[in-house]
Amino acid sequence: MKTIGDIAKLAGVAKSTVSRYLNGGSISEITKRRVERIINETGYVPNTFAQSLKAKIPNIIGTIVPRLDSFASSQILMGIDEKLRELNYQMLISNTSQDLEREMESIYSYYNQKVAGIILLATQISDAHLAAFEEVKLPVIIVGQQHDNIYSVIHNDEAAAYELGQYVLEKGHRKIAYLGVNEKDIAVGIKRKEGFKRAVEEKEDCNVRYYETSFLMEDAVEVACNIIENFDPSILVCATDNIALGALKAAHVKGVSVPSDLSITGFGGYDVTEIIHPALTTVKFFYKDAGRVAADSLIKLATGSEVPSIILSNYKIIERESVDIKNI
Structure with a gap:
């Protein structure tokens, strides 16, 4: 050497x-x-890391992710890494396994490692987060959530859910179950539900019930089985593709045919949704592009340039086989 x-x-x-x-x-x-x-x-x-420690402007970016076994997280990280390499920066990754205390530890650890900035793939922003960001004085961008005091790259959850709601209504569905997540997650738990609710409230003859599960597929299976048994909707709108996959499993367990007996939709646009049968109708978010934008924006902040406080990433409804047309 x-x-x-x-x-x-x-x-x-x-x-x-x-x-x-x-x-x-x-x-x-x-x-x-x-x-x-x-x-x-x-x-x-x-030795890039040693160079970064000695340089006046370090070239290491710290990323914090809630989980590594997530399609969205992996795609965002790929986008971040691609853009950072183009800009001659390196990426560090800290996985917190959805533990907020570990998120705090990662923020301070990156500060001690003298990174140029931090990209946080956030599920929620607490007072502890805000205090940590204020203390370390590093450029920070959050991805997936929005906060007035932090630069944010967000998926346009409310608009996407509103458009999906309109799509569901256009297909003739009026007995609808919405399966979301805990409202501690503002983007997935609140914004998606609010957008969908706004759409269906524009129709007077809708029977809509709202349910909650975790992000885990196995939990979604259990809740979806109960929905099918006790409510029997014509469509089950799921806040993530993982939840939708659980709903598909629940339909199979209950002997319900998709889409003729029960239509199902998701959010995310995971690759697997295209190859399963029936293929899943979903809202596709462009996660890798969001990662690239986040990386580019953070480097601009770190080098003294201005960026918008909120950047919206794109989405698209992907119509596949899991939604049937109902006669109104």
Whole structure:
């Protein structure tokens, strides 16, 4: 393994000159070519993390995710990583397993590691989050939630749910079950339900009931079985694709045919929703694009540029086989 000292010796320059070259500092064109040639010949790879600790402007970005086994999280992280690489930044990942205390620890840990900024894939923003952000004084962007005091990249949950509600009504459904999540999650638990409720309240002849489950598929199976048994709706609108997959399983358990007996929709646009049978009608969010936007915006903040306080990502309703037309 070559060191900066080895490169400096081979190039006939001081270690500080090599360090300036690696950090984009000012050196003569002749010296720059000489150092570059030695680096290429030796295959020297700089220690990016050590460089970041020493640099006035570090090139490490910390990301905090609530869970790694999520399609949305993985897609957002891919988008962040792609954009950061284009901008010559590196990404660190901290998984919190939906533990808010671990989120707090990650924020302070990244501060101690002298990252340039933090991207938080948020499920909720508490007073503890706000206090931590105020204390560390780092650029922060949250993805998936909105807060007045923090730069946010959000999925347009309310508008998407309103449009899905209109779609459901256009298909003739009037006996409707909506299966959401805890309202501690503002985006998924509140915004999606509010958007859908706004759509169905524009029709006077709707019989709509609202239910709640967790993000886990197995919990959704149990709740959906109870909905089918006790309410027997013509359509079950689910706040996530994972919940919708649980609803599909519940329909199978109860011997209910999808979509002729029960239509089902989701939110997210996970890849698996296209290959299952029946393929799932869902609202597709462009998670990777949201990740790229978040990364680009954070680097702008870290380098002193202005960005909008709220950025909306795109969505699209994907119509597939899981929704049937009902005669009104």
